[in-house]
Amino acid sequence: MTTLEAVRARAEHLMAAHLGAGSWSFAFDHAKTRAGQCDFARRRITVSRHLAVRFSEDDVDQVLLHEIAHALAGPRAGHGQRWRRTAAALGYTGSRLYDGPVASELAPWIGTCPAGHEHFRYRTPTRPLACAACSRRFDARNLITWRRRDETERRATA
Ligand SMILES: [Zn+2]
Ligand SMILES: [Zn+2]
Numbered sequence: 231m232t233t234l235e236a237v238r239a240r241a242e243h244l245m246a247a248h249l250g251a252g253s254w255s256f257a258f259d260h261a262k263t264r265a266g267q268c269d270f271a272r273r274r275i276t277v278s279r280h281l282a283v284r285f286s287e288d289d290v291d292q293v294l295l296h297e298i299a300h301a302l303a304g305p306r307a308g309h310g311q312r313w314r315r316t317a318a319a320l321g322y323t324g325s326r327l328y329d330g331p332v333a334s335e336l337a338p339w340i341g342t343c344p345a346g347h348e349h350f351r352y353r354t355p356t357r358p359l360a361c362a363a364c365s366r367r368f369d370a371r372n373l374i375t376w377r378r379r380d381e382t383e384r385r386a387t388a
Contacts, residue, residue, distance in 0.1 A: 234258065237282045237290050244294045245275065248320060249301055258282070266293040268300035275301060284352070289338075295322040323379075341374035349374055 241256040259267060259276040265285070266277045275297045282290065299317035300307070307313040317324075337350035343361030355376050364372040 232283060232285060232287055232290055234279060234282060236287070237277060240287070240290055241275065241277065241294050244291070244298060248298050254301055266297040268297045270301075270305040273301075292322060292324050295320045296324060338379050339376050340379050341376040343372050343374050345372070351376070 238256060238258075245254055245256060254273045254275060257274060257276045258279040260280065261267065261276075261278040262280055264278065265281045266275065268275055275294070277290075277293055277297075282293075285293065296317060299313055299320055299322055302320075303313040303316045307316075337352050339351040339353070339355060341349040341351065341355065341359070343349070343364055345361065345364050347361050347363040349359070349361070355374075358370075359374045360368045360370065361372040361374055
Protein backbone atom coordinates (compact mmCIF):
# COMPACT_ATOMS: atom_id res chain seq x y z
CA MET A 231 0.00 0.00 0.00
CA THR A 232 1.17 3.47 -0.74
CA THR A 233 -0.06 7.06 -0.69
CA LEU A 234 -0.78 9.48 -3.51
CA GLU A 235 1.99 11.78 -2.27
CA ALA A 236 4.46 8.90 -2.42
CA VAL A 237 3.33 8.00 -5.93
CA ARG A 238 3.72 11.58 -7.09
CA ALA A 239 7.18 11.87 -5.56
CA ARG A 240 8.24 8.62 -7.19
CA ALA A 241 6.81 9.74 -10.54
CA GLU A 242 8.67 13.03 -10.42
CA HIS A 243 11.90 11.27 -9.52
CA LEU A 244 11.66 8.61 -12.24
CA MET A 245 10.45 11.03 -14.91
CA ALA A 246 13.26 13.50 -14.16
CA ALA A 247 15.78 10.65 -14.33
CA HIS A 248 14.55 9.14 -17.60
CA LEU A 249 12.72 11.92 -19.46
CA GLY A 250 14.57 14.99 -18.19
CA ALA A 251 13.19 17.43 -15.63
CA GLY A 252 10.27 19.52 -16.82
CA SER A 253 9.79 17.90 -20.21
CA TRP A 254 6.77 15.83 -19.17
CA SER A 255 4.24 16.44 -16.43
CA PHE A 256 2.54 14.09 -14.02
CA ALA A 257 -1.07 13.91 -12.82
CA PHE A 258 -3.58 11.50 -11.34
CA ASP A 259 -6.60 10.34 -13.29
CA HIS A 260 -9.80 8.53 -12.36
CA ALA A 261 -9.40 5.36 -14.42
CA LYS A 262 -10.67 2.15 -12.84
CA THR A 263 -9.37 -0.49 -15.22
CA ARG A 264 -5.95 0.75 -16.22
CA ALA A 265 -3.17 1.75 -13.92
CA GLY A 266 -1.48 4.40 -15.98
CA GLN A 267 -1.60 6.30 -19.22
CA CYS A 268 0.82 8.16 -21.43
CA ASP A 269 -0.72 11.20 -23.11
CA PHE A 270 1.62 12.11 -25.95
CA ALA A 271 -0.30 15.19 -27.07
CA ARG A 272 -0.08 16.78 -23.63
CA ARG A 273 3.26 15.17 -22.78
CA ARG A 274 1.71 13.97 -19.58
CA ILE A 275 1.81 10.68 -17.68
CA THR A 276 -1.14 9.91 -15.46
CA VAL A 277 -1.74 7.20 -12.88
CA SER A 278 -5.11 6.05 -11.59
CA ARG A 279 -5.73 7.48 -8.14
CA HIS A 280 -8.02 4.53 -7.40
CA LEU A 281 -5.51 1.84 -8.30
CA ALA A 282 -2.34 3.62 -7.18
CA VAL A 283 -3.09 3.36 -3.48
CA ARG A 284 -3.65 -0.40 -3.75
CA PHE A 285 -0.23 -1.04 -5.20
CA SER A 286 3.01 -1.81 -3.45
CA GLU A 287 5.94 0.53 -4.01
CA ASP A 288 7.35 -1.93 -6.55
CA ASP A 289 4.06 -1.96 -8.44
CA VAL A 290 4.04 1.83 -8.55
CA ASP A 291 7.51 1.82 -10.07
CA GLN A 292 6.37 -0.73 -12.62
CA VAL A 293 3.36 1.38 -13.65
CA LEU A 294 5.54 4.45 -13.98
CA LEU A 295 8.28 2.66 -15.92
CA HIS A 296 5.66 1.19 -18.24
CA GLU A 297 4.41 4.69 -19.08
CA ILE A 298 7.87 6.27 -19.21
CA ALA A 299 8.81 3.61 -21.75
CA HIS A 300 5.83 4.74 -23.86
CA ALA A 301 6.99 8.33 -23.59
CA LEU A 302 10.48 7.33 -24.76
CA ALA A 303 9.44 4.85 -27.45
CA GLY A 304 6.87 7.17 -29.02
CA PRO A 305 3.17 6.87 -29.82
CA ARG A 306 3.62 4.51 -32.77
CA ALA A 307 5.61 1.89 -30.90
CA GLY A 308 2.58 0.48 -29.08
CA HIS A 309 3.70 -2.47 -27.00
CA GLY A 310 5.93 -3.74 -29.79
CA GLN A 311 9.64 -4.56 -29.97
CA ARG A 312 10.84 -1.00 -29.59
CA TRP A 313 8.71 -0.34 -26.53
CA ARG A 314 9.66 -3.71 -24.99
CA ARG A 315 13.36 -3.04 -25.38
CA THR A 316 12.99 0.45 -23.91
CA ALA A 317 10.87 -0.81 -21.02
CA ALA A 318 13.28 -3.65 -20.22
CA ALA A 319 16.21 -1.23 -20.23
CA LEU A 320 14.38 0.91 -17.67
CA GLY A 321 13.79 -2.07 -15.42
CA TYR A 322 10.18 -2.84 -16.32
CA THR A 323 9.54 -6.49 -15.56
CA GLY A 324 5.82 -6.85 -16.30
CA SER A 325 4.92 -9.37 -18.92
CA ARG A 326 1.29 -8.75 -19.83
CA LEU A 327 2.08 -6.67 -22.86
CA TYR A 328 -1.27 -6.18 -24.44
CA ASP A 329 -3.76 -3.37 -24.70
CA GLY A 330 -6.23 -4.78 -22.21
CA PRO A 331 -6.70 -3.52 -18.68
CA VAL A 332 -3.18 -2.69 -17.61
CA ALA A 333 -4.08 -3.47 -14.01
CA SER A 334 -3.69 -7.19 -14.70
CA GLU A 335 -0.16 -6.53 -15.91
CA LEU A 336 0.66 -5.72 -12.34
CA ALA A 337 -0.97 -8.53 -10.43
CA PRO A 338 1.91 -10.36 -8.77
CA TRP A 339 0.29 -13.78 -9.12
CA ILE A 340 -0.28 -15.45 -12.47
CA GLY A 341 -2.13 -18.73 -12.64
CA THR A 342 -2.53 -21.08 -15.56
CA CYS A 343 -5.01 -23.93 -15.90
CA PRO A 344 -4.10 -27.10 -17.83
CA ALA A 345 -5.85 -25.62 -20.90
CA GLY A 346 -3.72 -22.48 -20.72
CA HIS A 347 -6.23 -19.89 -19.49
CA GLU A 348 -4.50 -17.18 -17.52
CA HIS A 349 -5.71 -15.81 -14.21
CA PHE A 350 -4.45 -12.93 -12.10
CA ARG A 351 -4.45 -12.31 -8.39
CA TYR A 352 -3.20 -9.48 -6.26
CA ARG A 353 -3.09 -11.67 -3.16
CA THR A 354 -1.42 -14.98 -2.52
CA PRO A 355 -3.94 -17.67 -3.51
CA THR A 356 -4.52 -19.65 -0.33
CA ARG A 357 -6.89 -22.38 -1.44
CA PRO A 358 -7.06 -24.53 -4.58
CA LEU A 359 -8.86 -22.74 -7.41
CA ALA A 360 -10.19 -24.38 -10.53
CA CYS A 361 -10.47 -22.58 -13.86
CA ALA A 362 -13.94 -21.05 -14.31
CA ALA A 363 -13.35 -20.67 -18.04
CA CYS A 364 -12.99 -24.45 -18.35
CA SER A 365 -15.85 -25.40 -16.06
CA ARG A 366 -18.42 -23.43 -14.09
CA ARG A 367 -18.16 -25.93 -11.25
CA PHE A 368 -15.07 -26.74 -9.26
CA ASP A 369 -13.27 -29.52 -11.08
CA ALA A 370 -9.92 -30.71 -9.78
CA ARG A 371 -8.83 -31.50 -13.33
CA ASN A 372 -8.85 -27.75 -14.06
CA LEU A 373 -6.77 -26.70 -11.08
CA ILE A 374 -4.89 -23.47 -11.55
CA THR A 375 -1.15 -23.53 -10.99
CA TRP A 376 0.09 -20.26 -9.51
CA ARG A 377 3.44 -18.61 -9.70
CA ARG A 378 4.66 -15.32 -8.35
CA ARG A 379 5.55 -13.14 -11.23
CA ASP A 380 8.39 -10.73 -10.53
CA GLU A 381 11.24 -13.18 -9.97
CA THR A 382 10.75 -15.24 -13.10
CA GLU A 383 10.14 -12.18 -15.24
CA ARG A 384 13.18 -10.44 -13.87
CA ARG A 385 15.26 -13.40 -14.88
CA ALA A 386 13.71 -13.32 -18.36
CA THR A 387 14.56 -9.68 -18.96
CA ALA A 388 17.96 -9.60 -17.24
ZN1 LIG B 1 1.21 0.31 -22.23
ZN1 LIG C 1 -9.13 -23.13 -18.23
